Amino acid sequence: MNTKVNFAGIEMKNPVTVCSGTFGYGREFSQFFDLGKLGAVITKGTSLKPKSGNKPPRICETASGMLNSIGLQNPGVEYFAQNDLPFLRKFDTKIIVNACGSSVDEYVELCKILNSLDIDGVELNLSCPNVKEGCMAFGNTYEGVKNVTSAVRKVLEKPLIVKLTPNVTSIAEIAKGVEDGGADAVSLINTLLGMKIDVNTRKPVLANNTGGLSGPAIKPIAVRMVYQVSKAVKIPIMGMGGIMNGEDAIEFMLAGAKTISIGAGNFVDPYTSIKTIEEIEEYMKKYNIENIVDIVGKVEMN
Template structure:
C-alpha cells in the first residue's frame, strides 16, 4: 500500500510534505519548465514587499564549502504586481501557494496580509529574518517583543494561516518560537540563512557587494536540524523544516527532528528536480520502514 504523504498545517492540507523555499523558486515559472508544479506539496514564492525593490548590487552570490552565500536584498516586483501578474498563473496548478512577505513596519506586514489573503493565497509566511536588508528583515525576528507585534498585526488582518520564518541568527530560537506561538502564529518555518562573509584575499574585498550574506545549502543542514529539534521542544504549532535539505534522507531527518513538513531551496539550483526527488525519497523511506503516514515521522527522534 502507498504511504499517506498528505500533511495538514494549520488546517491547510498539502498533498505531500515538500514545498519550495522562498527566494529559490521565483514565482514558479522557471522550474515549471522542468516539471509540472502540481507535483509539489506547495510553492513558497519569492519574498514580497509593499513596493517593488531592485535589491542589492552584484555580486550577490559567493560559493562556499558545501554551500553558498547570497545577498539578493529582496528584489521583487512588489505585492500588487505579484497579485496581478503571478498569482493567477500559480493558481493554475494543483498545489498550495504560500506568499512570503517582508515589511519595513508592522503596519506594512498587516497591509500585505490583507491584500494577499483577499487575493487568495493559501498561507502567508512572515519573513522576519532576512539577513540582507536593513529594514523589514532580521531586526523584527531577533527580539521577542518585535516579532510578537508583527505576528499579532498579521493575525488580525489575515484571513489565512500565518507562518513565521525564523532566523538562526539569534541566541535562543526557542524563546522567539514561543513568542510567535503565544502571539497566535499558526506555524513556524526554519531556518532562514545564516549570516556569513567571504573575502577575496587578492583584493582584500568581500566577495559580495553587500559585504555579508546568507549561507544556505548542505553546509547549514546540521544547524537546521538542531534548531528544528530545539523549536519542537519549545512549541506545539507545526514546523516547516528547511536549511540544506538535498535528499529524501535529509528530509526524513528533518521530520524526525520535529518538522511536520520540509522545504527544499538551494538544492534546486544544483538539480532542478531536487524537490521531487526529496518527495520520492521520503515516500521510499516510509515504504521500506512500513510507516503508513508521513505525519508519523514528526518528532520521532529517539534521544540518547
C-alpha cells in the same frame, strides 16, 4: 501509503515545499516538472511596493553552500497578483506567499491585500539578514516577534506561518514569541549571516560585504534548531536548511518538522524537490510507514 499533511490548516498532498527566493514564482521550474507534484510552492519574498534589491555581485559559492545578499528584490504584491498568481494557480498545488516589510504597518497593509488574493497561506519573513532596515529588527527578540505576529494575526484571514532567523542566541525563545503572537505555524531556518573575502583584492566578494549562508553546510544547525523549537512550542514546524534529498527531509521530520522546504538544492538540480518526494515514499515503503505524519518528532535521543 499516505503522504498527506495538514499544515496550519493547509491540506498538502505531501510535506515537500520549496524555499522562498530559490524558486522564483515557479515559471522556470515549470519547464522541468509539473508544479502540481509539490505539496506547496512558497513564493519569492513579496513586499507592498517593488524592491530592486542589493547591488551585484549578490551570490557566491562556499564550501558545501552559498552566500546570497539579494536584498528581497521583487516586483511588489500588485504585480504578483496580476501576473504570477494566475500562472501559479494553473497547478494543483498550494500557494504560500512569503511576505516581507520594513515596519509593522507595512506588514499589516500587505496582509490586508493578501486577504483578497486566492492564496492558501502566508509565510511572514521576519528573518532576512540582507536588508539594512526591516525584518531583522523584528526577528531577533521575543517581544519584536510577538508584536509583529499579533498585529498581523489581527488582520490576516489566512493561515499564518512565521519564518525565523537562526542569527539569535535562543531560537526556542523566539519561536515562543511566534506562538504567543497567535501564528498557526513556524518555519525555520533562514540563512546564517556570513562573509567571504577575495584574498587578492582584499575585498569581500559580495558587494553588500556580508550575506546569508545556505545549503548543506547549515543543515546540522537547522536540524538542531528544529528539534529545540519542537520542544518549546505546540504549533507545527516547517523545517529547512540544506535539504538535498529524501534522507535529509526525513531527518528534519524526525527532529520535529511536519513539512520541509528545499532551497539551495533547487539550484544544484531543478528536480531536487521531486526526487525528495520519491525518496520519502521509498523510505516509507522500506520502514512500513503508513502515514508520513507518524514519523514527525520521532527521534530517539541518546
